[in-house]
Amino acid sequence: MLVHETDEQSQANQDIVLRWFDEVWMRGNVEAYDRFAHLNCTLYLAGYREPLRGLAAVKQWAREYRAGFPDVHFTIDEVLARGSTVVLRWHSEQTHTSEYMGMPATGRVARTVALQMLHLDDGKFGEVWLMFDALGVLQQLGILPSKPLPRVVIRVMTAIRRLRGILPCASVARPGWSRQT
Numbered sequence: 001m002l003v004h005e006t007d008e009q010s011q012a013n014q015d016i017v018l019r020w021f022d023e024v025w026m027r028g029n030v031e032a033y034d035r036f037a038h039l040n041c042t043l044y045l046a047g048y049r050e051p052l053r054g055l056a057a058v059k060q061w062a063r064e065y066r067a068g069f070p071d072v073h074f075t076i077d078e079v080l081a082r083g084s085t086v087v088l089r090w091h092s093e094q095t096h097t098s099e100y101m102g103m104p105a106t107g108r109v110a111r112t113v114a115l116q117m118l119h120l121d122d123g124k125f126g127e128v129w130l131m132f133d134a135l136g137v138l139q140q141l142g143i144l145p146s147k148p149l150p151r152v153v154i155r156v157m158t159a160i161r162r163l164r165g166i167l168p169c170a171s172v173a174r175p176g177w178s179r180q181t
Contacts (some may be wrong), residue, residue, distance in 0.1 A: 007083075013120045014081035020125075021088065025074050030062045038126045047134030058128075068100025069110075088116045096141050103143055110140040 020036035023029045033055060043052040043061070052058050066072065072094035080087045091113045096106045114132035118125040138144040 010081035010083055010086075012123075013084060013086050014079055016120065016123055017081075017086040017088065017118055017125070018076075018079065021074070021076065021090075024062065025072075028066055030059055030066065033059050033062065036124055038121070038124045041124075041126050041128065044127075044129045046131050064100060068098050068103075068105070069094035069096060070098070071095050084120045086118045086120065088114075088118075090114055090116065103141075106141045106143065108141045110137045112137055 016036065020032065023032040024036070037055050037058065039055045040053070041055055041058055043058045045052060045061070052061050072092055074090050074092045076088055076090045078089040091111065093109060093111045095109050096103075098105050112132045114130060116131070117129040119127040135144065139146040
């Protein structure tokens with residue numbers, strides 16, 4: 001693991017985040033969140049339309065994730081701390097053995113690399129950003145095809161999302177695409 005030199009406050013925050021990651025994610029003790037996160041914490045999670053708000057929602061997501069991927073193994077590759085912000089770069093491997101987010105178990109293994117940024121205040125984090133290739137994970141699990149989707153499928157999916165109110169009706173500029181096509 002690559003660890004960058006830090007000042008005293010940064011080091012203290014880095015130590016807190018590494019203890020949290022070890023207890024919650026390496027050892028699977030989701031209840032340990034209580035010691036490391038504020039009650040009103042927010043988790044911005046790749047692939048989710050809305051952030052998870054509040055400690056209860058974050059813990060529920062962590063429980064569901066660990067249930068869907070009980071053999072998950074993490075390796076922290078790099079840690080960077082500056083003041084109240086700690087950034088982790090890690091990779092993981094997990095097998096989808098139980099339902100997760102309404103998706104039945106596939107039995108497939110997914111590998112991912114992630115960047116996680118945590119903002120701490122008074123020794124607890126209040127905001128967490130977790131970025132990874134959610135589309136790539138769904139492809140590895142066989143939920144989405146690994147080949148690019150045909151344009152017509154993308155157009156149909158976009159129309160359905162608009163109808164469901166997920167995307168605003170304003171068009172998004174895409175190279176080689178227009179409303180008339």
